[in-house]
Amino acid sequence: MATLATRPAASHPPRIETDPFTDEVLENPYPFHEALREAGPVARLTAYDIYAVGRYDEVRTVLSDHERFMARAGTGLYDLRKPGAWRPASPLLETDPPVHTKTRTTLTRIISPVVVRGWRAGFQKAADAIVEEILDRREFDAVPDVAEAFVLTAFPKSLGVDMPRENAVAVGDMNFNAIGPQNERFRKSVERVEPILDWYQKSFQRESMKPGGFGESIYEAEDRGELAEGSAGPHVRSFIRGGMDTTIAGIGFTLNQLARDPGQWAAVHAEPARMKGAFEEAIRHESPAQTQFRTVVADTELGGCALEKDTKVAIFMGAANRDPRKWDDPDRFDINRVTAGVHLAFGAGDHLCIGQTIARLEAEVVLSALARRIRTIELAGEPTYRLINTLRTLGTLPLRVTPA
Ligand code: HEM
Numbered sequence: 001m002a003t004l005a006t007r008p009a010a011s012h013p014p015r016i017e018t019d020p021f022t023d024e025v026l027e028n029p030y031p032f033h034e035a036l037r038e039a040g041p042v043a044r045l046t047a048y049d050i051y052a053v054g055r056y057d058e059v060r061t062v063l064s065d066h067e068r069f070m071a072r073a074g075t076g077l078y079d080l081r082k083p084g085a086w087r088p089a090s091p092l093l094e095t096d097p098p099v100h101t102k103t104r105t106t107l108t109r110i111i112s113p114v115v116v117r118g119w120r121a122g123f124q125k126a127a128d129a130i131v132e133e134i135l136d137r138r139e140f141d142a143v144p145d146v147a148e149a150f151v152l153t154a155f156p157k158s159l160g161v162d163m164p165r166e167n168a169v170a171v172g173d174m175n176f177n178a179i180g181p182q183n184e185r186f187r188k189s190v191e192r193v194e195p196i197l198d199w200y201q202k203s204f205q206r207e208s209m210k211p212g213g214f215g216e217s218i219y220e221a222e223d224r225g226e227l228a229e230g231s232a233g234p235h236v237r238s239f240i241r242g243g244m245d246t247t248i249a250g251i252g253f254t255l256n257q258l259a260r261d262p263g264q265w266a267a268v269h270a271e272p273a274r275m276k277g278a279f280e281e282a283i284r285h286e287s288p289a290q291t292q293f294r295t296v297v298a299d300t301e302l303g304g305c306a307l308e309k310d311t312k313v314a315i316f317m318g319a320a321n322r323d324p325r326k327w328d329d330p331d332r333f334d335i336n337r338v339t340a341g342v343h344l345a346f347g348a349g350d351h352l353c354i355g356q357t358i359a360r361l362e363a364e365v366v367l368s369a370l371a372r373r374i375r376t377i378e379l380a381g382e383p384t385y386r387l388i389n390t391l392r393t394l395g396t397l398p399l400r401v402t403p404a
Contacts, residue, residue, distance in 0.1 A: 160213015
């Protein structure tokens, strides 16, 4: 048995020089992910002087162990406790227990499974209209015409906000760039949002909430004292931020993979309920939320590596979801794989995605409507990616279909 005297001293994590936020890496992050996993359980990212984890076990640990890896210093690259922090902390994601637990309980009740199930008929109506439209055309771009068209109708309606497409895309780009470094890509996305900043600020205020949406319920919970004073607006903003681009990306990835594999499309066409599993596998295979951050609370050890307090840890969920230590043949998209509850696309631990029931319902409704009505599907051109610091998503997905 190892005693304190004989236990090997924790080592310094190996250094990685690559900047993971360049166009080259964002275009195809998988070689970087492999290098990160192979470097060791933890690496030092010299470009930002922070730690990074990409193996499944360490990613799960950092996301789940709030005593050692805190969210309250910000879940982006920058430490929000430091002077000059350029934005306030999110009142849900950027808190730790016990503060987080109380807020999360209230918000979970507001979007309970019973509430979310009540939205199904509205989602179905929106999906059916989209399917009719694309079946008429036979050739279409599934990013704007299916994924965005559906999510930007279904989700803002449930929340009770107005969300014009161009504004939603610009705001989404900025939010997911802002989690990463303040590089050129981030600065350009801020410039694109400047003309609509007034609209954006107003979009989550009380007077903008439509009656019956869950945004209104969040303001009512604040009135009852169940949420901190002044926090309802920032909560609504978090739902706008977290809720749309990720789901759009996941729907796009599912269609991209199925359009490349006639056998797997035939399986979902025969049994549209299998789209649930296809969506889970798609967000394992290409994870929309690629990178989040935590901060080391006190000097500690992870995977035999010594970690210094107050240092940021970049968590690469996309790398963990293709870790060969966890998954057989991880680069292969396979709808038979059982991934729900195992993959880390929705995170893990206290902050496990609070909107996952909503994302799953949206995906199931629109994807199974497509599976029922489309006999064959194929790419009508090579898809492209929209490069964003911490979100992986398609920019275009040209498809050709034949109706059932
Ligand atoms: C495929 C779709 C989605 C993906 C991949 C996704 C991913 C994630 C991930 C990885 C986290 C954890 C972040 C962390 O621990 O740092 C998270 C948390 C969160 N998500 Fe999602 N999400 C999705 C859909 C949604 C939807 C539809 C909503 C809104 C209804 C939403 C709202 C949130 C919020 C508010 C949090 C913070 C939860 C907390 O701190 O307790 N997400 N999501």
